[in-house]
Amino acid sequence: MTGTYRVACQQLAPHIGQPQLNLERSLAAIRDAALAGARLVVLPELALSGYLFRDRKEAHEHAEGRDSPSLAAWAALARTHQIIVVGGFCERLADGEVANASVLIEPCGRRTFYRKAHLWDGETRIFTPGDQPPPVVDTAIGRVAMMICYDLEFPEWVRLAALAGAQLLCAPVNWPAGPRPPAQRPAEVIRVQANASVNRLFVLACDRCGEERGTHWVGGTALVDADGHLLAGGDRSQHPRMLLADIAPAEADDKCISTCNHVLRDRRPQLYGALL
Amino acid sequence: MTGTYRVACQQLAPHIGQPQLNLERSLAAIRDAALAGARLVVLPELALSGYLFRDRKEAHEHAEGRDSPSLAAWAALARTHQIIVVGGFCERLADGEVANASVLIEPCGRRTFYRKAHLWDGETRIFTPGDQPPPVVDTAIGRVAMMICYDLEFPEWVRLAALAGAQLLCAPVNWPAGPRPPAQRPAEVIRVQANASVNRLFVLACDRCGEERGTHWVGGTALVDADGHLLAGGDRSQHPRMLLADIAPAEADDKCISTCNHVLRDRRPQLYGALL
Numbered sequence: 001m002t003g004t005y006r007v008a009c010q011q012l013a014p015h016i017g018q019p020q021l022n023l024e025r026s027l028a029a030i031r032d033a034a035l036a037g038a039r040l041v042v043l044p045e046l047a048l049s050g051y052l053f054r055d056r057k058e059a060h061e062h063a064e065g066r067d068s069p070s071l072a073a074w075a076a077l078a079r080t081h082q083i084i085v086v087g088g089f090c091e092r093l094a095d096g097e098v099a100n101a102s103v104l105i106e107p108c109g110r111r112t113f114y115r116k117a118h119l120w121d122g123e124t125r126i127f128t129p130g131d132q133p134p135p136v137v138d139t140a141i142g143r144v145a146m147m148i149c150y151d152l153e154f155p156e157w158v159r160l161a162a163l164a165g166a167q168l169l170c171a172p173v174n175w176p177a178g179p180r181p182p183a184q185r186p187a188e189v190i191r192v193q194a195n196a197s198v199n200r201l202f203v204l205a206c207d208r209c210g211e212e213r214g215t216h217w218v219g220g221t222a223l224v225d226a227d228g229h230l231l232a233g234g235d236r237s238q239h240p241r242m243l244l245a246d247i248a249p250a251e252a253d254d255k256c257i258s259t260c261n262h263v264l265r266d267r268r269p270q271l272y273g274a275l276l
Numbered sequence: 277m278t279g280t281y282r283v284a285c286q287q288l289a290p291h292i293g294q295p296q297l298n299l300e301r302s303l304a305a306i307r308d309a310a311l312a313g314a315r316l317v318v319l320p321e322l323a324l325s326g327y328l329f330r331d332r333k334e335a336h337e338h339a340e341g342r343d344s345p346s347l348a349a350w351a352a353l354a355r356t357h358q359i360i361v362v363g364g365f366c367e368r369l370a371d372g373e374v375a376n377a378s379v380l381i382e383p384c385g386r387r388t389f390y391r392k393a394h395l396w397d398g399e400t401r402i403f404t405p406g407d408q409p410p411p412v413v414d415t416a417i418g419r420v421a422m423m424i425c426y427d428l429e430f431p432e433w434v435r436l437a438a439l440a441g442a443q444l445l446c447a448p449v450n451w452p453a454g455p456r457p458p459a460q461r462p463a464e465v466i467r468v469q470a471n472a473s474v475n476r477l478f479v480l481a482c483d484r485c486g487e488e489r490g491t492h493w494v495g496g497t498a499l500v501d502a503d504g505h506l507l508a509g510g511d512r513s514q515h516p517r518m519l520l521a522d523i524a525p526a527e528a529d530d531k532c533i534s535t536c537n538h539v540l541r542d543r544r545p546q547l548y549g550a551l552l
Contacts, residue, residue: 118542121534133547153474153539155431156548163550180505185461187473187504194470197463198429228463229456258397263429266394269552271409272432274439276545276552 004248005141007168008038009233011221011241013210016050019062023048023070026087027077029242034081036244039141043087044208045116045149045172046100052213053090056098056126063092066113071103078105084139086146088172091115097128102172104137104146112137116148117157134161134169142167142249145201149173152191152205155198156275162199162264167252169195171205175218177236186220189234197228200263201252209238226252280524281417283444284314285509287497287517289486292326295338299324299346302363303353305518310357312520315417319363320484321392321425321448322376328489329366332374332402339368342379342389351381358383360415362422364448367391369404376403378448380413380422388413392424393433410437410445418443418525421477425449428467428481431474432551438475438540443528445471447481451494453512462496465510473504476539477528485514502528 010029014022026047033041045051048070053059064070071089078085084106091101091113100116100123115130116123134147134157145166151157152171161169175188188205196203202225209219222234223245231245255262286305290298302323309317321327324346329335340346347365354361360382367377367389376392376399391406392399410423410433421442427433428447437445451464464481472479478501485495498510499521507521531538 117544117547119536121536124536129544131547133550150537150542154543155435155470155474156543156551159431160548160550180503184505187469190466190504191470191473193463194431194467197467198431227456228466229460260395260397260400261426266426267430267432268393268405271393271407272436272552274409274436275432276548 002248002250004246005039006037006244006246007204008033008036008041009204009206009221009223009243010041010043011207011209011219011237012044012047013240014044014047014050014208016052016212019048022050023073027073030074030077030083030085031081032242034083036242038083038244040084040086042170042204042206043172044206045088045174046090047087047172049090050212051174052215053126056096059090059098059126060092060096063090063098065092066111075105075109075111078107079109082107084141084144086170086172088148093128098126099130100127100148102146102148104144106139114146114148116151118150118154120150136161136164136166145169147171149175152195155195158195158199162201166201167249168202168204171203173205174208175220177216177218185234186218186236188218189220189222192222193224193228193230196224196226198263200226200255202226202247202249209240278524278526280522281315282313282520282522283480284309284312284317285480285482285497285499285519286317286319287483287485287495287513287519288320288323289516290320290323290326290484292328292488295324298326299349303349306350306353306359306361307357308518310359312518314359314520316360316362318446318480318482319448320482321364321450322366323363323448325366326488327450328491329402332372335366335374335402336368336372339366339374341368342387347379351385351387354381354383355385360417362446362448364424373404374402375406376424378422378424380420382415390422390424392427394426394430396426412437412440412442421445423447425451428471431471434471434475438477442477443525444478444480447479449481450484451496453492453494461510462494462512464494465496465498468498469500469504469506472500472502474539476502476531478502478523478525485516
């Protein structure tokens with residue numbers, strides 16, 4: 001597990017209310033990533049359903065269980081193409097509840113699930129937040145953590161993944177485009193870069209594009225190395241695109257940034273009590 | 277305290293072994309900032325002494341107490357010009373020990389001290405680390421926090437200041453220039469921007485310049501607003517420079533970034549236990 005692997009983000013444009021179209025596009029995206037040599041592909045948040053549900057009822061109609069046909073189709077491609085698939089979907093819970101969820105599917109068939117813990121805006125009316133830390137999965141290409149969109153704005157959350165040994169953090173996101181100074185790099189990308197550098201881990205944040213119910217998106221999919229430097233993306237694009245990078249996830253095990261400094265061991269948790 | 281105030285960073289080039297020169301330059305810098313209308317000025321880390329001490333003994337020779345003539349001279353200008361001064365100095369402790377310290381001096385004469393808690397590289401052989409969180413001082417222009425350089429690479433530390441109510445974080449820094457991709461914005465600046473945005477507070481990071489014992493510096497002094505956007509600086513400059521911005525620190529009290537989101541209240545500290 002010291003090798004270099006190609007990884008991909010597939011910035012897609014899901015259409016709310018068209019789950020079959022979204023599924024087909026996601027399958028094509030997985031296949032294209034595999035054909036480009038990727039061993040892992042990240043899809044956007046809620047890639048199968050679209051994002052801007054009117055209410056919980058509509059979300060529930062578009063939700064699916066962890067054994068749904070769509071996820072089985074992702075898993076079939078993961079097996080066929082020997083590619084790890086990370087993507088977001090709307091998870092049906094009991095009693096009419098839904099979660100903003102993601103899954104990591106390995107070629108062997110193992111599935112790891114995550115439910116977004118920090119909910120954005122209208123999501124708070126729709127989704128039940130997760131109450132588990134970001135999972136860290138020991139895969140064939142390295143230890144991969146997973147979280148979703150607004151979770152990335154909590155450095156505490158990324159730190160938990162790093163402390164649990166993550167080498168590569170995969171984040172399906174849907175970054176709504178808001179008013180911002182045009183000359184500035186998107187703050188969403190800046191935060192991804194900082195998260196990577198202070199933890200010395202790779203981050204793949206896969207955004208969406210395509211107007212949905214009046215909302216536009218940053219389209220800022222970003223692949224960032226363990227120094228926080230951009231490997232691909234980070235600019236704005238309103239079009240679907242595949243972004244690739246060749247990374248050696250094990251490099252993230254080297255947390256030393258000077259002769260005497262180690263980004264995790266230099267922490268002083270005994271002084272951080274007020275964080276809790 | 278809802279007004280707009282001009283604030284300044286004075287990127288200087290201290291010379292190790294020339295404390296009188298460093299003092300004179302720092303006094304000129306404070307004066308110039310005040311004449312430019314600034315109500316607060318940040319100077320670099322170890323602005324009075326220079327940075328690259330050979331050993332603790334040399335540092336001790338350049339160290340000074342909290343009542344030193346140099347700090348008294350800063351305080352005199354703070355009073356005369358009604359300007360808040362934040363700057364770094366080498367603090368003499370008992371038993372031959374020294375701290376990488378900073379002081380915030382208000383026009384009224386009150387002085388607040390801080391000792392760097394996260395030490396960088398060779399500093400670990402020289403300085404005794406601080407064991408107190410970043411102070412937050414209720415000043416005439418707003419609540420000002422203070423930390424030093426490598427402290428900024430610990431989002432936990434910045435979060436503590438935000439949770440304690442800081443509106444404006446002042447950070448004297450000395451960012452050594454290392455090898456890095458030339459086309460990328462300095463990672464140091466990226467981290468400052470992310471720290472500002474995830475906490476919705478203003479950050480002033482005042483770097484140094486001028487070769488010292490073979491080391492060069494990023495010269496990346498950055499003034500960042502509470503959205504994480506650059507107000508001034510953030511590029512590399514190998515020359516002394518004064519950077520100014522007009523800010524309304526009270527804007528940082530608005531932690532809401534959407535109808536339903538508040539960057540501090542959205543934290544889920546009950547899930548962050550593994551941070552300690």
